[in-house]
Amino acid sequence: AQSVTQPDIHITVSEGASLELRCNYSYGATPYLFWYVQSPGQGLQLLLKYFSGDTLVQGIKGFEAEFKRSQSSFNLRKPSVHWSDAAEYFCAVGGAAGTASKLTFGTGTRLQVTL
């Protein structure tokens, strides 16, 4: 069964500091990996995805993530955090073509940004 672990429930960083959110996955086949962001009271916005190819993927809002198969990880990074990045971040696995578009999510990491 597929699963996702986000070890950090809550992270606080200062505006302008770098950010790394951790994600570890378990998936029996080629993993399709996603990062979503959710602001309070809102739906999920796709930040980036990894399907294949270059293991460093770029997303929106200056975010990037690196797929490391050997570590079963897909960590999200941003070099300089802005106050507007405060939100909850979810890592997800799934969405393989030809099968059900089912995602399994981690429990999320809440990011707080201090000024």
Place this chain on the structure above:
Amino acid sequence: KAGVTQTPRYLIKTRGQQVTLSCSPISGHRSVSWYQQTPGQGLQFLFEYFSETQRNKGNFPGRFSGRQFSNSRSEMNVSTLELGDSALYLCASSLALTGNSGNTIYFGEGSWLTVV
């Protein structure tokens, strides 16, 4: 291009009632899936519809059901509401590509259901 649209955004229902939520996928997307988000259980997959057929189902009781219409629009229904059904219900859509590729899955803003 419009995103995934969900209606209503907010609703309050009484225990024992039923509720129907609606979702319009992104134009051209054939797969619609539904998720429940609660503080205790997080994001959980309910079911997915593709070409008007339920393709996959999560671990929810039969009170939760859905359907998809020929224009790919989808509805989900919860009957005999319980307090624990209070949640954000998210709809997602994708192209449902075949072959050796992943499907990019886009979410709507959700429908907030409160059961009192």
